[in-house]
Amino acid sequence: MNQPASAYFMEERHDPSESHTLSVLVQNEPGVLARVIGLFSGRGYNIESLTVSETENQKHVSRITIVTTGTPMVIEQIKHQLDRMVPVYRVVDMTLTGRSIERELAMVKLRGTGEHRVEALRLAEAFRARVIDATTESFVFEITGNSAKINQFIDLMRPLGLVEVSRTGVAAIGRGAEGM
Amino acid sequence: MSDKSHDPNQMTGAAMIVRALIDHGVKHIFGYPGGAVLPIYDEIFQQSEVEHILVRHEQGAGHAAEGYARSTGKPGVVLVTSGPGATNMVTPLTDALMDSIPLVCITGQVPTHLIGNDAFQECDTVGITRPCTKHNWLVRDVKDLAKVLHEAFYVASTGRPGPVVVDVPKDVQFATGTYHPPRKSDVHVSYAPRVKGDATQIRKAVALLASAKRPVIYSGGGVINSGSEASKLLRELVEFTGFPITSTLMGLGAYPASGKNWLGMLGMHGTYEANMAMHDCDAMLCVGARFDDRITGRTDAFSPGSKKIHIDIDPSSINKNIRIDIPIIGDAANVLGDLLQVFKAEAKKPDIRTWWQEIAKWRARNSLSYKKNSDIILPQFAIQRLFEATRGRDVYITTEVGQHQMWAAQFFGFEEPHRWMTSGGLGTMGYGLPAALGVQVAHPDSLVIDIAGDASVQMTMQEMSTAVQYELPIKIFILNNQYMGMVRQWQQLLHGNRLSHSYSEALPDFVKLAEAFGCVGIQAIKPGDLDGAIKEMISVKRPVLFDCRVAALENCFPMIPSGKAHNEMLLPAEANDEATAAAFASGKALV
Ligand SMILES: Cc1ncc(C[n+]2csc(CCOP(=O)(O)OP(=O)(O)O)c2C)c(N)n1
Ligand SMILES: [Mg+2]
Numbered sequence: 001m002n003q004p005a006s007a008y009f010m011e012e013r014h015d016p017s018e019s020h021t022l023s024v025l026v027q028n029e030p031g032v033l034a035r036v037i038g039l040f041s042g043r044g045y046n047i048e049s050l051t052v053s054e055t056e057n058q059k060h061v062s063r064i065t066i067v068t069t070g071t072p073m074v075i076e077q078i079k080h081q082l083d084r085m086v087p088v089y090r091v092v093d094m095t096l097t098g099r100s101i102e103r104e105l106a107m108v109k110l111r112g113t114g115e116h117r118v119e120a121l122r123l124a125e126a127f128r129a130r131v132i133d134a135t136t137e138s139f140v141f142e143i144t145g146n147s148a149k150i151n152q153f154i155d156l157m158r159p160l161g162l163v164e165v166s167r168t169g170v171a172a173i174g175r176g177a178e179g180m
Numbered sequence: 181m182s183d184k185s186h187d188p189n190q191m192t193g194a195a196m197i198v199r200a201l202i203d204h205g206v207k208h209i210f211g212y213p214g215g216a217v218l219p220i221y222d223e224i225f226q227q228s229e230v231e232h233i234l235v236r237h238e239q240g241a242g243h244a245a246e247g248y249a250r251s252t253g254k255p256g257v258v259l260v261t262s263g264p265g266a267t268n269m270v271t272p273l274t275d276a277l278m279d280s281i282p283l284v285c286i287t288g289q290v291p292t293h294l295i296g297n298d299a300f301q302e303c304d305t306v307g308i309t310r311p312c313t314k315h316n317w318l319v320r321d322v323k324d325l326a327k328v329l330h331e332a333f334y335v336a337s338t339g340r341p342g343p344v345v346v347d348v349p350k351d352v353q354f355a356t357g358t359y360h361p362p363r364k365s366d367v368h369v370s371y372a373p374r375v376k377g378d379a380t381q382i383r384k385a386v387a388l389l390a391s392a393k394r395p396v397i398y399s400g401g402g403v404i405n406s407g408s409e410a411s412k413l414l415r416e417l418v419e420f421t422g423f424p425i426t427s428t429l430m431g432l433g434a435y436p437a438s439g440k441n442w443l444g445m446l447g448m449h450g451t452y453e454a455n456m457a458m459h460d461c462d463a464m465l466c467v468g469a470r471f472d473d474r475i476t477g478r479t480d481a482f483s484p485g486s487k488k489i490h491i492d493i494d495p496s497s498i499n500k501n502i503r504i505d506i507p508i509i510g511d512a513a514n515v516l517g518d519l520l521q522v523f524k525a526e527a528k529k530p531d532i533r534t535w536w537q538e539i540a541k542w543r544a545r546n547s548l549s550y551k552k553n554s555d556i557i558l559p560q561f562a563i564q565r566l567f568e569a570t571r572g573r574d575v576y577i578t579t580e581v582g583q584h585q586m587w588a589a590q591f592f593g594f595e596e597p598h599r600w601m602t603s604g605g606l607g608t609m610g611y612g613l614p615a616a617l618g619v620q621v622a623h624p625d626s627l628v629i630d631i632a633g634d635a636s637v638q639m640t641m642q643e644m645s646t647a648v649q650y651e652l653p654i655k656i657f658i659l660n661n662q663y664m665g666m667v668r669q670w671q672q673l674l675h676g677n678r679l680s681h682s683y684s685e686a687l688p689d690f691v692k693l694a695e696a697f698g699c700v701g702i703q704a705i706k707p708g709d710l711d712g713a714i715k716e717m718i719s720v721k722r723p724v725l726f727d728c729r730v731a732a733l734e735n736c737f738p739m740i741p742s743g744k745a746h747n748e749m750l751l752p753a754e755a756n757d758e759a760t761a762a763a764f765a766s767g768k769a770l771v
Contacts, residue, residue: 027370030318035310042311073499080496086315086335089370 015071019048020095021102021172022079023180027087028054028062035085036064045070045078049104049147051169061089065172067147092180099175105168106150107132108141112161120160127153138163146170189360193322194219194353197286200329202229203361206257208248208621209233210241214261215301216288219353233621233650236642238265240614242272243640246281247615250601251576252622253407255282255336262288263301266347267308271608274312276343278605279430280405282336283343285313291351292320305347314342315368320349322357330366339373340494341405373493377510382518383526385465385489385506390527392463394535395423398446398475401430401604402468402492403512404597410434410513411597414467417520421529424539426454428469429589430604437593443539444548447475448740449586452547452749453539458483459746460538466490468512471501472605473771481745491515547738547751548590557707559584559659559730563591563631566657569714575627576619578602578612580636583665583736588631610639613656617643620652627655627718634660634687644697647723655717657726661734662687669735673764694725703727742770 026032033052040047049067054060068078075093083091094100108129110120113136120139124131129143143153147170154165174180191199197220201209210233213221224232235241238260245256260269266287276283290299306318315335317328328346336344389395397418403410411434418425418441425435426443435442444451446458458464464486469475471490476482479501489506490498498507508515523529550560563584577592579585579602594600601619603611612630620628630637637658647654667682694701700720704713704727717724737752741763750763 027368031306031310031316034307038311073503077496077500080494080498084340084494084496086368086371 015073017069017071018075018095019067019069020075020093021100021170022066022068022082023092023094023172024064024066024082025089025180026062026064027089028060029087032062032087033064035087036066036082039081039085040066040068040078043077043081045074049169051171065170067170090180092174094172094174097174100172101175102146102170102172103144104147104150104170105142105144106154107166108143108154108157109163109165110139110141110157110161111137111163113137116160120157123153123156123160129153187358189358190356191359192219192223192354192356193319193325193348194223196322196325196357196359197329197348197353198223198227198230199359200326200333200362201257204330204333205254206230209257209259210235210244210248210618211259212238212241212261212265214263214265214288216262216290216350217259217265217286217353219350220259220286220288220348232259233617233646235614235617235646237640238268239271239610240617240640240643240646242269242283242285243275243608243611243614244618244621244643245283245285246272246276246279246611247578247601247618248622249276249281249283249618250404250615251598251619253598255284255333255341256618258283258285260285260287261301262290262305263303266303266305269345270308270312271606273309273343273345275603275606275608275611277312277314279603280341280401281343282341284332284336285343285345287345287347288353289318289347289349292349293351295349305345309345312343313345314340316345316347318347318349319352322352322355325352325357326359327366330362331368333362334367335371339371340402374495374509375493375511375514377491377508377515377518379518381506381508382515382522385508385519386522386527388463388487388489388506389421389423389465390523390530392461392530393532394457394461394538395421395463395465395530395532396443396457396461397423397425397465397467398427398458398469399425399431399434399467400428400469403431403434404468406468406493406512408597410468410511410516413513413516413520415439417516417523420520420524422532423465424457424536426450426457428472428475428604429602431469432589432600433594433597436595438595445589448477448742449590449736449738451590452545452738452751453542455740455746455749456542457539461486464488466492467516468492470497473501476501477740477748478743478745483746545751547749549752550734553731554707557704557710557728557730559587559661559734560591561707562659562710562728562730563587565710566629566631566714567592569711569718570627570629573627573718574623574625575599575629576601576616576623578615578619578628578630580612580630580632580639581607581609581666582633582636583661583669583734584631584633584659586666586736587659592631609633609636613637613640613654614643616654616656617647617652620647620654621650624652628653629655629657632656632658633665634658634662635664635684638688641693644694644699644723644725648698651722653721653723655724655726657717658690658728659730660687660690660727661730661732663732665734666736668733672735673741673760674768690725690727697723697725699723699725701725701727703729705729
């Protein structure tokens with residue numbers, strides 16, 4: 001039986017943890033992001049990634065994309081807890097729909113000379129990363145893709161003189177004609 | 181162009197607040213003044229439709245409003261100032277959130293241009309109260325005020341009820357704007373609680389119940405919150421099916437304690453028969469309860485052989501702690517009504533005579549028994565006498581938190597909903613006295629008794645002064661064991677009887693204290709004095725502090741030790757030192 005961990009830890013439970021991407025449509029009012037983040041920290045849920053921006057400005061609707069991990073029962077709880085918040089319109093589990101596209105943008109700064117520069121440029125091309133800033137001893141690449149692709153790119157850049165990375169976090173949208 | 185000066189809806193923010201209260205049918209508010217709410221107090225002064233009850237501490241206002249709300253089903257309203265006024269409300273707001281009590285709390289705030297400046301008596305009220313409210317608002321512009329106020333009442337009292345805060349800066353209270361009465365469009369666009377249960381799920385539930393051999397109904401505070409119709413339907417369902425019923429602490433009174441299918445309360449200090457029935461049942465119908473850890477005990481051993489139906493208006497309550505087979509999201513009254521209708525039309529009630537025979541055996545264990553004593557008053561006996569003396573009267577009971585609270589739940593029989601107010605989820609010592617005050621304001625002619633503990637009652641004792649000022653004849657019935665009894669009990673059972681700071685070395689003389697407040701003090705020391713003293717307490721038409729001296733070291737049983745299953749209950753007759761030590765051996769780290 002798939003019961004949650006007891007309030008009393010009688011035994012360790014090993015329900016498998018899953019990663020889910022949630023899209024949350026909210027009324028864009030002061031404090032709404034604090035509410036969502038407070039829910040996660042207050043109830044001990046994980047946030048792997050969080051992005052937010054207003055998407056329909058006449059209606060003051062914002063879209064929050066959250067990547068979280070937990071057992072299936074915890075994920076279920078998170079969705080219900082989000083859904084019952086007053087300024088939340090809808091919560092969609094993009095992972096469960098199985099038809100979503102996830103993208104992230106990263107800017108990756110590299111310092112180096114000679115062979116390392118050449119190698120970095122070659123890899124960037126293979127990953128379709130663009131050069132958006134360059135000096136004689138540095139590059140800044142812009143790369144878009146799913147998180148795995150970006151992680152892979154960053155790993156490859158590390159030995160080539162990686163200085164720092166700035167990532168937007170994940171944005172997600174469903175495939176096909178329907179909106180959420 | 182209309183002449184604005186003659187528009188009756190043109191008014192200051194402060195006037196809008198009072199006007200909104202009137203438009204929402206508010207007759208009483210509980211509050212405490214201060215710099216940031218003076219404009220509102222000025223408006224209150226100049227009208228007579230809303231009566232303001234001046235408490236002695238903002239926490240008292242909050243609990244009084246909770247008592248008012250629970251005993252009437254209407255939202256309780258609180259008005260406090262910024263800074264310390266608002267922070268003093270954190271405990272009652274959290275209490276109301278845990279127990280789903282509708283509260284509308286209006287807080288003053290420093291003027292908008294000072295927000296963020298660490299101004300005098302500034303605090304981030306919406307930040308502080310965000311996790312302890314259902315929703316909250318900071319109103320920065322007077323043109324939003326009317327809408328927010330109406331929305332606040334709506335959010336507090338619909339769906340799963342709860343507390344809300346409206347934070348109003350002082351300049352907004354002074355500013356003039358246009359008021360509008362409540363209208364449909366004032367409702368938050370994204371807020372739409374679901375009331376009606378899914379018909380297919382209800383059919384499935386009926387099929388399960390109709391084929392059950394060992395069914396049990398487990399009801400909770402949600403049935404009370406839904407309104408008296410839900411209790412009526414619950415009774416009808418029990419009557420029709422003949423099923424046994426138990427309830428949580430919060431749900432007492434939804435089904436009458438004198439009803440023949442009543443098993444008593446369940447959970448940590450519930451009856452043996454209720455907990456055993458939960459453990460051994462094959463079909464469980466949970467209505468408006470939330471499988472709290474005080475109820476389930478060890479979750480992996482909770483009712484292992486049953487299929488579970490859960491009716492709740494809050495989807496997040498379902499599948500939180502216990503896996504549910506048939507969830508039904510909706511209002512208790514609405515769903516119970518549909519369920520009953522389907523049951524009557526399409527199914528037959530099962531024959532559960534053998535189940536009742538099993539229950540009878542558990543009942544025969546008499547789990548609430550205690551050893552009688554003719555020299556000292558036992559706390560259980562005191563509650564029983566109080567119950568007998570008030571039977572048939574129009575009585576409301578509040579409690580503090582501790583052993584006395586559990587004994588009250590075990591030994592006081594509740595026949596009707598809305599008659600029992602206790603701090604269940606948060607367990608707030610100091611709740612009962614101000615809550616009694618609020619109940620008495622709402623029901624001036626009723627008998628309102630706070631069953632109190634000697635330690636708890638000192639937390640909000642100052643509100644006796646409020647009771648005297650407003651001639652609210654509340655009765656504070658203190659089971660004085662000179663200990664924080666519940667803490668002492670746990671220390672005895674789990675910490676080698678090292679009674680660390682659970683003894684009150686210097687208790688006040690409650691009788692003299694009563695006199696100092698200008699109310700009546702009564703004391704009972706011997707069992708023989710009890711009935712007479714209780715009679716006196718009831719007949720006095722003034723606030724009373726009743727110092728009932730009870731056995732100091734009595735423990736509250738039966739008890740499911742933390743982390744144990746329902747069928748591992750410790751009964752009073754068996755609670756010798758050895759059995760107790762064994763039962764509690766592994767539970768030290770638990771709450
Ligand atoms: C505000 C608050 N502080 C601490 C506690 C922890 N606590 C629970 S019961 C209890 C003792 C209550 O003593 P008393 O009011 O005398 O009741 P008794 O158990 O003796 O009946 C304490 C300290 C609490 N519930 N609430
Ligand atoms: Mg005590």
